[in-house]
Amino acid sequence: MNKHQRAEIKKILLAQIDSSGDDLRLSRLNTTLKRIDADNLGECFKCDLEIQFAILKTYPEQILCDNCLDVAKD
Ligand SMILES: [Zn+2]
Numbered sequence: 001m002n003k004h005q006r007a008e009i010k011k012i013l014l015a016q017i018d019s020s021g022d023d024l025r026l027s028r029l030n031t032t033l034k035r036i037d038a039d040n041l042g043e044c045f046k047c048d049l050e051i052q053f054a055i056l057k058t059y060p061e062q063i064l065c066d067n068c069l070d071v072a073k074d
Contacts, residue, residue, distance in 0.1 A: 001041065001042040001050070001053065001056075005053055006036060006039075006041065006042075008057070009036065009041065009042075009053075009056050009057065009060050010033070010036050012057060012060055013029055013032055013033055013036065013060040014033075016029055016060065017029045017030065017033070025061070028061040029060065029061050031061070032060050032061045041056070041060075042056055044063070044064055044065035044067075044068055045063040045064055045068075046064060046065075046068040047065060047067065047068055049065045049067070049068075050065070051063075051064070051065050052065075052066070
């Protein structure tokens with residue numbers, strides 16, 4: 001993820017923090033904000049693969065890649 005993409009995700013994230021009334025999601029979003037600032041957003045928590053930018057734009061708090069999500073669903 002380049003710095004422009006990171007800035008875009010951060011903007012989306014801040015807007016979602018502003019509009020979220022869900023405490024659990026809010027705490028996840030705030031954790032994600034810390035990950036952006038620490039520059040490790042977008043890597044799968046389990047396998048270190050890059051998470052698709054399109055997914056992060058919708059769900060910035062996503063911490064697993066598609067493959068690991070599929071495994072988690074089973
Ligand atoms: Zn993964």
